[in-house]
Each structure stands twice: as C-alpha cells, then as structure tokens.
Amino acid sequence: METSDCINTRATVREYDTKEISDDIIKDLIAAATRAPSSGNVQDWEFVIVKTPEGKKALASAAFEQSFIERSPVVVVACANLEASARAYGERGKSLYSIQNVSAAVENMLLAAWDKGIGGCWVGAFSEDAVRDAVVMPTETRPLALITLGYPANRPPASRREPVEDVIHWETF
Template identity: 45%
Template sequence: MPYEHRLEAIFTRVSIRRFKPDPVPEDVIKVILEAGNAAPSAGNLQARDFIVVRDENTKLKLAKAALKQMFIAEAPVVIVVCANYPRSMRVYGERGRLYAEQDATAAIENILLAAHMLGLGAVWVGAFDEVEVMEILGIPDYARPMAIVPIGYPAEKPKRRERYPIEYLTHWEKW
C-alpha cells in the first residue's frame, strides 16, 4: 500500500497487556488526554470525561472489577473514559446518549494512538462490571464508563493480529 507509511501509527499499534514498572510522566499523561479530547464529538460538546488512576489499590480494584484482568493493576497509569450523557443530551435529547458514547469511544482510539506514538503501550478493556467501576471511581449516575485503558512502557512486543480483507467488510452503495 503506497500510503501505509503515512499511517504508520494506525497500522503498527497493537494491544499491550504487559508493562514495565517505570512511571509515565504527568506531562505525557496530559498530552495523551489532550489527544483523546481532540477526537471528534457531536456538536463539539466533548461529552466525555477522563479519570486518571495511579493509586495501586484503586488499580487493583479496577482489575478485579474487570473480570480479574490483573494486567490492569500492573500498568503505571490507567485512564477510564466515560460518556457524559447530559453534556450531549442538553442539545440532542435522547439521541445524545448515543452521541456521548460515540464521543467517548472516539477519544479512546485517539488515546491508544497517542500512547503508541509516544512509545507507550495500551489496551482497550471493555469487559468489566460497570456498576462496580462506577462505585470504585465515584462516577455519577449520569455518566457511564466506556473503557478502562491501562497505559505504560511495553514489556512485550506482540505480533499484529490479522485483519479481514477489506473486500470482505466493504459494501459499495448498498449492503
């Protein structure tokens, strides 16, 4: 593909589940968060919130709430991305719930790419007990945790997984 080199970050990012214990500097975390919030959002309402977790005990609780995916506790930093429903619903009504979730998930992808481009590893964790995560982090009822994203310096180099051929997934003009 002649353009692949321009999209290197997209084509080389992989999910990282093993991390070195080295801390991630606060200024790097802030840039990753800014990259997350640079993602598109419906009406530019940015209906997403970020919870940065570095406390060992809290990370352990999150790992247990995420079906005992203990690698979460081993990451130096964890970002939980939440959809903020009222921020979007005030303009879009009930449809704003979907838009807030889309805003949050677009931010998650930007966070993953930013971490990768900064030499860090991360993974999108969607398997968790939402109620438990909300209790652990004090998330209000009007928001919803969409992903737990552990981030750190990679302690592994997994091979990129195969993808379906684009022809298999693409429909032109109609399904």
C-alpha cells in the same frame, strides 16, 4: 511516526515495563483524546486517571479480575457525561452519540500513546457499578472504557484483520 505507520503497527499491549509514565505525558494523551470529533462538538467526555495500587486493584476487580489491569502503570477510566450528551441531542445523544464520542477519544488516545512508544489495552468487560464505586463517579456519568497504559514489556505484532474486500460495499450493501 507517520500516521499510517501508527495506525498499521498499533497493537494491544497488556504487559508493561516498570517505567512510569509522567503526568505531563498523561496530560498530552488526554489532550489528544479531546481532539477527537464529537456530535455537535459537545465534548461529553471525562477521564479519571488511576495510578495507585488500591485504585488499580479495585478496577481489576471491577473488570472481573483481569489481572493485567492491576499491573499496568496507569489506568484511564473513559466516561461519558450523559447530562451533556442529552442536553445536545436528547435520547440519541445519551444512548448513541455519547458512546461514539468517547470511543473516538479513546482511539485517539491509544494512537497518540503508540506514537510515544506507549502501549495500551481498551478494556470493555467490567461491571459499570463497580467501576462507578471505585472512582466515585457522579450519577450523570457513565464509565465506557478502561484504558491501561504503559511502556511495553515487549512489542507484540499487529493482529490479523479480515481482508478489506470482505467488509467493503460499494454504493449498496
């Protein structure tokens, strides 16, 4: 798919076909995530792949019972390795760059998935402690996003955007 088509047609998908995503494809998606830029190339990201019904149930519960999470074939917990973030850039690395780095990786993952006919949803509403417990995370890591993935049950249209003219500022705000 053309990059511009991939960007312009991508849409959040919350309902999935039962078809499995192979581990090779999951690895390809994580590889695409790791091609994202990161501050000083610190690559302070970690990804936990959850496929078991119990694991997905725990994540749905951590995400305030967003039940589509449980019905998704795969959930990726995208985490920041804060030790690595701080080592490179101190407090700014830990509190800001880590979020930007992992977010760039997540968007890469979603676009790479879309290119392969796989849909996903970026889930940000969750209890960090509950996600930590669910996937047994070390203390120096922070869960930043849950990404559900699966072959779409149907293909939703791309959602509306505000006109570019409303958000662009030339030279000064």
